[in-house]
Amino acid sequence: MTLNKFNLPDVGEGLTEAEIVSWKVKAGDTVAINDVLCEIETAKSLVELPSPFAGTVTELLVPEGVTIDVGTPIISVTDAAAGTPTAAPPAAAVLHETTTVAAPMYGTLTTETSDAGESAGRPAGGPLVGSGPKADAVKRRRRVSATPVAEPAPAVPLPTRSLTSPARPGNPAGVAPGSTTAAVPVEPVASPERAAPAGDPERPTLGGAISGLVNKVLAKPPVRKIARDLGIDLADVVPTGARGEVTREDLVSYQAQRDAEVDKADTFWGKSGRPQEQRIERIPVKGVRKATAKAMVESAFAAPHVSIFVDVDASRTMEFVKRLKVSRDFEGIKVSPLLILAKAVIWAAARNPSVNATWVDSPDGSDSAEIHVKHFMNLGIAAATPRGLMVPNIKNAQDLSLKELALALNELATTARAGKTQPAQMQGGTLTVTNIGALGIDTGTPIINPGEVAIVAFGTIKQKPWVLDGEVIPRWITTLGGSFDHRVVDGDLSARFMADVAAILEEPALLLD
Incomplete structure (x- = not known):
């Protein structure tokens, strides 16, 4: 037998630590190569770790919820040594007995499903769960009321011969003294008599015999x-x-x-009589939240932000989206105004290239620096997920058609909501869009994503009074907010860029030029 230990790998570029979120295996399980071992949360996203070994899990070396450094052993797996006879190897071992173990591609989501059944670990000839005689084989009487019957004390034995006790005065149902509800005849009664009134306690009826057993609640x-x-x-x-x-x-x-009683119970605010120290909830900052906080602080204090806003008549964008939704080319594809905004940002960045750039300080700490203008667009989309803020980006978005861009946006949103966004999908962004309008917000002053110099906030679209050709009419209006790194983007450039984005939303036909 060979004992293999699997160390936490670097599933992204420069990953230093990760948290074990959940284990998918336990000690004694049989795993094959590429079977998912666990989920880890990095500074970027949630990642599934596949197994580089085939064998039996001997020990989980790190519990769930613990953050560890890259290179720390997390699990040990034993495999059968060559030439060692094994009794009835599981199906997974048979499937992979000729497989050559190669260096695993950590962080991939592709898994290989084993055909080994759950019965591999059961003892041969063991009884099936639930077989054998039941603990209580006494046949229960039919309920005569929908009201629950009081449960008998567990310490009182159930007499088995009380069902044949003869009837006698005061015991017309044949209930043996000291017996429980099992002593009531099991034969159904066609029309049981009503319980005797409170003023006639000695009237012998079936209802009187079971009145202490069935607590029927009277109510109109x-x-x-x-x-x-x-x-x-x-x-x-x-x-x-x-x-x-x-x-x-x-x-x-x-x-x-x-x-x-509810008013006195604990609520979100807690009981006021308790000390304030006991009413403070402490949430550790780790994973995505920790990385987001660090990046936002660095961006806010490293890049001098300047923000501008513009109101846009997006009525024609709304009409265009409506036509796309019923188009055969977009059948089954989710289409929203965000698609038009994304295309508008790509179009406007081509006319104003310096907004699609990066400020690079000198590595030696001197005053010299460079501006790297990107001739490609990795369009970032800020996404609020259960694990925190993520900004995956669409690679080479400038090469995508409107339909291809719609498909990319749908896939990006689905993956982000599921927490399956990979670190590589959040690296290399060049310009970001944040759709705060999805939450009903008009506009905002977003913080630039680190490594970029511009971000556009897309506010909600709603009908407002708008002056058109001297007349006040209802139109679909939105507000765009843009933040820019003033070291790279001057006021004139930021204004021209935002005006170009607004022009597309006001007239999507310009995209055809």
Whole structure:
């Protein structure tokens, strides 16, 4: 047997640490090459780690929720040494017995499914789960009421011969003394008599025999409906009616008491009587949130931001999107105004190249620096995900047709929401768009993504009064907000760029030029 230890790899460029989010295997499991071992959260995204070994998991070396450095052993796997006989090898081992182990491509999502069944680890000849006699084979009587029957004390044995006890005065149902509900005859009764009234306690009826066993709650139909609407179990309400029934006033009193108890219970704010120190929730900053915070601080204080805004009549963009949605070429493709904005940003950047650039300081710390203008567009789309803010980008977006760009946006959004965005997808961005309008926000002053010099915020589109040809009419209006690195983008350049983006939203036909 050979013991192999798998060290945490660098699944991105320059990754130094990662958190073990969840294990997909446990000790004793059989794994094949490329079977997913665990999910890790890096500073960029959630990544699945495939196994570089085939064999049996012996130990998980790092628990879930722990952040470790690259190179730390996380799991050990044993494989069968050559020439060592093994009894009934699992199907996964048979499938991979001729496979040559090569260097794994860490961070890929492609997995190989093993054909080994769950029964591989079961002892031969062991009983199936649930086989054998049941612990309680006593046949239960049929319920005569929808009201739950009080459970018998577990320490009281169930007499098996009490079902044949003869009837006698005071015990017409043949219930043996000291017996439980199992002593009630199991034969269904066609029409059981009603329980004796409170003033005639000695009238022997079947209802009287089981009155202590079945707690039927008395209440009129309107009261029962009110209880159902309020989610109140009538059995929990103390009845005050003349015949022992629950009244409307009883429900009102019970609901008031329940509301008072809820008011006293812990809420988001916690109990005011507790010390403030006990009412502070501490959330560790790690993973995507940690990387985002660091990047935003560096960008905000390293690049001098300047922001400008422009109101845009996007009515023709809305009409264009509507036509695309019913077009056969875009059938099955989600289309939104964000698609037109993305195309507008690409078009405007080609007319104003310096917004698609990077400021590069001198590596020796001197005052010399360079501006790198990119002749390609890796368009970043800021995405809010359950794991935090991510900015994946569409590579070479300038080469994509409108349909191809729509497909790329759909794939990017789906992957980001699922938390499956890979580190490579968030590297090398050149210009970013953030769609804050999806949250109903008009505009904002976004922070530039590190390594870039411009970002465009897309506000919500809604109908507003707009002056057109001297007349006030309702139009679909949005507000664009742009932030720029003033070391690279001057006021004139930023204004021309934003004006070009606005021109496309006002007249999408310009894209055909």
